[in-house]
Amino acid sequence: MAKIMENSWVRKDLQSRPCALEAEVKEPVPLDPEAVFGINENSCAAVEPKQEVAKPCNLNAFDIISFSSGFDLSGLFEEKEQKKEVRFTSNKPASTIISKLEDIAKRLRLKIKKKDGGLLKIEGSKEGRKGVMGIDAEIFEITPFFHLVEMKKSSGDTVEYQKVVKQDIRPALKDIVWSWQGELQREQLQLQEQQELQPSHASTTQVVSTQNSS
Amino acid sequence: MAQCLDRIKHFCAAVASCCDADLYKQNKGLEDPEALARETVFSVSEIEALYELFKKISSAVIDDGLINKEEFQLALFKTNKKDSLFADRVFDLFDTKHNGLLDFEEFARSLSVFHPNAPIDDKIEFSFQLYDLKQQGLIERQEVKQMVVATLAESGMNLSDDVIESIIDKTFEEADTKHDGKIDKEEWRSLVLRHPSLLKNMTLQYLKDITTTFPSFVFHSQVDDT
Numbered sequence: 068m069a070k071i072m073e074n075s076w077v078r079k080d081l082q083s084r085p086c087a088l089e090a091e092v093k094e095p096v097p098l099d100p101e102a103v104f105g106i107n108e109n110s111c112a113a114v115e116p117k118q119e120v121a122k123p124c125n126l127n128a129f130d131i132i133s134f135s136s137g138f139d140l141s142g143l144f145e146e147k148e149q150k151k152e153v154r155f156t157s158n159k160p161a162s163t164i165i166s167k168l169e170d171i172a173k174r175l176r177l178k179i180k181k182k183d184g185g186l187l188k189i190e191g192s193k194e195g196r197k198g199v200m201g202i203d204a205e206i207f208e209i210t211p212f213f214h215l216v217e218m219k220k221s222s223g224d225t226v227e228y229q230k231v232v233k234q235d236i237r238p239a240l241k242d243i244v245w246s247w248q249g250e251l252q253r254e255q256l257q258l259q260e261q262q263e264l265q266p267s268h269a270s271t272t273q274v275v276s277t278q279n280s281s
Numbered sequence: 282m283a284q285c286l287d288r289i290k291h292f293c294a295a296v297a298s299c300c301d302a303d304l305y306k307q308n309k310g311l312e313d314p315e316a317l318a319r320e321t322v323f324s325v326s327e328i329e330a331l332y333e334l335f336k337k338i339s340s341a342v343i344d345d346g347l348i349n350k351e352e353f354q355l356a357l358f359k360t361n362k363k364d365s366l367f368a369d370r371v372f373d374l375f376d377t378k379h380n381g382l383l384d385f386e387e388f389a390r391s392l393s394v395f396h397p398n399a400p401i402d403d404k405i406e407f408s409f410q411l412y413d414l415k416q417q418g419l420i421e422r423q424e425v426k427q428m429v430v431a432t433l434a435e436s437g438m439n440l441s442d443d444v445i446e447s448i449i450d451k452t453f454e455e456a457d458t459k460h461d462g463k464i465d466k467e468e469w470r471s472l473v474l475r476h477p478s479l480l481k482n483m484t485l486q487y488l489k490d491i492t493t494t495f496p497s498f499v500f501h502s503q504v505d506d507t
Contacts, residue, residue, distance in 0.1 A: 128429050128452040129412070129472075129479045135432040137367025138411070140395060142357040143334070144487035144494065156436050210444050215436070246437035263362075 152219035321393035333495035404483035
């Protein structure tokens with residue numbers, strides 16, 4: 068079973084993760100920190116050599132762009148609170164993020180497995196309403212000190228998953244989170260709205276005139 | 282007595298025309314679901330369900346059966362105060378008639394590309410046009426930088442120019458196989474075929490379940506889905 072899982076995982080890696088190819092082709096000796104530091108600060112292997120697996124993936128520019136919430140049309144179908152995946156940024160190194168997630172999993176009595184390419188699989192032990200709850204936490208490296216983490220439900224009941232994320236996981240991540248995707252903008256927007264109390268007239272007339280002109 | 286009857290007759294006629302007008306308004310947006318179903322990957326019942334979503338979105342600010350930019354932002358971000366380079370781009374691509382408004386046809390045809398069953402070539406084409414901000418048929422380095430910076434700003438990330446430049450360098454190194462500083466359609470195509478995750482935003486699984494999320498109770502439904 069493990070062999071099969073490993074195989075399909077490797078295939079998935081080669082197909083969908085650019086970093087796997089890069090890691091294999093460009094950096095045949097990832098364990099030499101000096102050589103690596105000299106080349107490219109964005110290199111996956113700039114993380115401590117002692118840490119074998121769980122190297123986060125390098126993102127190319129289009130990967131980063133695809134994380135934008137403006138390009139994500141699932142918003143058309145979701146209510147705000149029902150989002151199935153959450154993303155946050157962190158200015159901690161990958162190893163810190165991983166140990167933090169491991170701590171949280173331990174505390175919540177969840178099983179955690181490290182996979183290649185910065186993917187962590189977290190699993191509940193009890194059978195919920197729709198099977199065992201599973202959460203995928205994927206770490207993407209933007210630079211060695213800036214990571215994007217995406218958490219999404221991989222199995223089980225959505226309501227249960229959202230509860231665990233909101234009540235247990237999110238507060239525990241406070242130390243390492245730089246910003247939650249969507250949250251910063253909400254704060255900024257609230258500020259904007261407060262400042263805009265006067266010009267709100269202008270914005271409504273603007274809308275009206277756009278309608279009229281078309 | 283005769284006058285009374287007359288008035289009743291007028292009243293009935295008025296009510297009847299009112300009903301007709303309502304039906305007319307309803308059908309106006311969904312005139313020919315079968316035709317749309319034929320020209321998209323949606324089934325007729327999916328088109329009808331999509332129409333329920335469309336009605337919800339298009340009536341949010343102005344109830345005119347059309348989605349304007351503000352209603353689009355509202356639907357996407359749950360707030361109309363968010364200006365987004367990307368949402369603008371998406372809206373413009375949906376707006377094939379270029380009149381600043383989306384009617385149901387434009388809505389359905391564009392969303393069809395996001396269906397899990399839509400041909401990958403359509404997704405590749407759409408995403409290329411999405412990123413081609415200046416619409417010159419090429420994705421230029423400057424456009425990529427603009428989008429990366431905008432995305433990072435959305436997430437509250439402030440990376441130095443050097444770091445951003447090096448990320449883009451690496452991307453172009455891989456994508457720009459003709460080494461002309463721009464990514465053309467061919468290069469884009471081979472890039473995404475090598476990295477399918479780049480197209481992940483081009484597929485909305487929600488579209489597969491749309492008939493359950495937005496059940497429609499259309500009386501005149503001539504659904505004959507096979």
